[in-house]
Amino acid sequence: MDTHLPPPPGARGRAGTPLAEQPLEPLMTRDFETRPALVYERLRARHGPVAPVELYGVPVWLVLGYREVMDILRDESQWKKDIGHWRPYREGRVPPDWPLLPAYHVSHLLHQDDQRRMATRAAVDQALRPYQEPGQPQAVELAAAVERYVDELITFFANGQGSGFVDLCSQFARPLPLMVINRLFGFPVEQGDDIFMDAWRMVDSGPDAGEAIGRLIASTTELAAYRREHPGDDLTTRLLQADPPLTPEEIGMELYAMLVFSDLVSHTITNSVVEVLAGNTWAQESLAVGTFQELVNRVHIASPPWTNLAMHFPVTDVTLGNYHVAAGDGVVPSVAAAHGDPLFADAVGDAVTSSRAHLAWGAGPHVCPSRELAEMMSAKAVTRLFERCDVELSLPVDQLPWRSSLYVRAVRSLPATFRMRWPGGGGAGAPAAAPGRPGGAAAGEPVGAVAGGGDGGPVDGGAAVSTPASVSASQERPRSRLWRFLASMRPGQRQQQG
Numbered sequence: 315m316d317t318h319l320p321p322p323p324g325a326r327g328r329a330g331t332p333l334a335e336q337p338l339e340p341l342m343t344r345d346f347e348t349r350p351a352l353v354y355e356r357l358r359a360r361h362g363p364v365a366p367v368e369l370y371g372v373p374v375w376l377v378l379g380y381r382e383v384m385d386i387l388r389d390e391s392q393w394k395k396d397i398g399h400w401r402p403y404r405e406g407r408v409p410p411d412w413p414l415l416p417a418y419h420v421s422h423l424l425h426q427d428d429q430r431r432m433a434t435r436a437a438v439d440q441a442l443r444p445y446q447e448p449g450q451p452q453a454v455e456l457a458a459a460v461e462r463y464v465d466e467l468i469t470f471f472a473n474g475q476g477s478g479f480v481d482l483c484s485q486f487a488r489p490l491p492l493m494v495i496n497r498l499f500g501f502p503v504e505q506g507d508d509i510f511m512d513a514w515r516m517v518d519s520g521p522d523a524g525e526a527i528g529r530l531i532a533s534t535t536e537l538a539a540y541r542r543e544h545p546g547d548d549l550t551t552r553l554l555q556a557d558p559p560l561t562p563e564e565i566g567m568e569l570y571a572m573l574v575f576s577d578l579v580s581h582t583i584t585n586s587v588v589e590v591l592a593g594n595t596w597a598q599e600s601l602a603v604g605t606f607q608e609l610v611n612r613v614h615i616a617s618p619p620w621t622n623l624a625m626h627f628p629v630t631d632v633t634l635g636n637y638h639v640a641a642g643d644g645v646v647p648s649v650a651a652a653h654g655d656p657l658f659a660d661a662v663g664d665a666v667t668s669s670r671a672h673l674a675w676g677a678g679p680h681v682c683p684s685r686e687l688a689e690m691m692s693a694k695a696v697t698r699l700f701e702r703c704d705v706e707l708s709l710p711v712d713q714l715p716w717r718s719s720l721y722v723r724a725v726r727s728l729p730a731t732f733r734m735r736w737p738g739g740g741g742a743g744a745p746a747a748a749p750g751r752p753g754g755a756a757a758g759e760p761v762g763a764v765a766g767g768g769d770g771g772p773v774d775g776g777a778a779v780s781t782p783a784s785v786s787a788s789q790e791r792p793r794s795r796l797w798r799f800l801a802s803m804r805p806g807q808r809q810q811q812g
């Protein structure tokens with residue numbers, strides 16, 4: 315590599331200087347948490363489409379240009395995902411307690427390359443197909459279940475009241491994808507309960523996230539082993555039928571990854587609600603004409619839930635933007651910054667019929683295999699929420715608490731007031747008896763809405779799952795942790811507790 319190049323025009327750094335010796339600015343600042351778009355623009359102005367930054371003390375390249383991100387995502391021969399390609403890591407220069415490291419150590423599809431990736435990807439695509447192909451019985455049943463879950467969650471937070479207060483994040487958007495995943499995977503009752511809490515611990519990267527990852531993978535691997543003995547009509551069983559076969563351990567890691575990715579759906583839901591309630595013109599227009607799919611698509615452009623992707627590592631030295639990137643450097647493609655690149659942003663403009671060329675689903679060999687499923691869940695949630703409720707934010711938009719995360723742009727909570735549009739808070743498709751309502755079950759105990767995705771049990775052709783542990787679990791129908799948690803979030807419940 316030529317290390318004597320002149321400084322790039324307009325760039326603050328030095329073109330041929332190794333990454334570690336570049337003037338690095340820390341990325342994860344208070345500014346980044348509150349106004350990431352401004353941080354991307356500042357970096358773009360200083361460095362062009364690629365900027366050297368420091369990520370929790372480790373130097374990496376952040377890729378801000380639409381074309382450069384696209385080039386990286388599409389070229390698997392030059393850009394690898396396996397952490398073994400990261401030079402500083404191989405040389406022992408990444409601290410073992412670097413906060414992002416545990417996730418890179420789980421070897422699922424997203425971190426695989428070439429032949430191995432192709433085999434896993436084929437299995438994942440094949441297993442997901444029946445749930446995403448229009449007209450397939452599995453897709454029809456899943457869509458109907460999603461509608462039911464959405465209605466159950468709305469009915470549950472409304473709690474028989476015509477109006478009230480709700481945190482649309484923890485009481486609506488976050489539980490939904492987990493309910494769907496619980497059904498899709500075919501989790502036995504008691505395991506399904508536990509994953510809710512551990513999945514949130516993991517994605518929130520709290521102090522117990524490492525242990526939560528361990529428990530989740532143990533749980534998904536156990537599920538794969540169980541389904542090998544007791545096949546059902548579920549995604550886990552379909553993964554087991556892949557040719558060439560994956561081991562239960564490999565399937566456990568794939569299920570774990572999907573569980574984590576499914577949280578992105580909740581961010582799409584909350585980001586959509588924020589755009590509508592913040593008075594964004596295109597969002598309100600989409601809502602007015604009922605084009606919810608279009609609303610979700612526009613939200614993915616304006617506020618992509620997966621903002622910065624996992625690192626890629628070049629196998630040879632390359633020129634990228636104004637810099638020379640050495641083989642094995644860590645390179646983070648930024649979807650959010652690429653969407654702000656004038657090259658892309660000017661092309662999209664303000665039209666309601668928006669571009670599908672956005673990068674919110676990724677691109678190239680690792681593009682999201684679950685797009686139809688995720689779009690269906692997001693669109694149904696947003697549609698039904700605004701059909702059944704008038705909603706207003708309880709905080710000004712600039713006061714909303716955003717999560718501090720490299721990977722996602724999402725609110726920690728979304729406090730709002732709601733007014734049900736139909737008397738009694740119910741509506742077509744709403745469950746007949748809601749917990750805590752007259753005629754319903756005891757407070758905090760939803761009728762027909764327990765673990766196993768809210769259907770009262772695991773989904774394997776209607777038969778009860780009978781692991782030794784789950785026989786008693788399903789017979790006794792213990793109060794689901796999720797619904798106990800949701801019940802504890804209701805204002806009436808909070809007052810009683812307080």
Ligand code: HEM
Binds near residue numbers: 424623
């Ligand atoms: C709105 C929700 C979602 C968004 C925005 C989203 C976005 C993405 C993106 C950007 C990637 C590529 C990452 C990269 O190249 O580094 C990806 C990959 C992936 N997504 Fe999604 N996703 C969503 C929901 C889901 C759901 C619900 C599932 C599974 C049930 C899922 C499964 C996967 C898998 C397995 C991969 C890895 C694919 C590979 O490496 O070949 N995603 N997703």
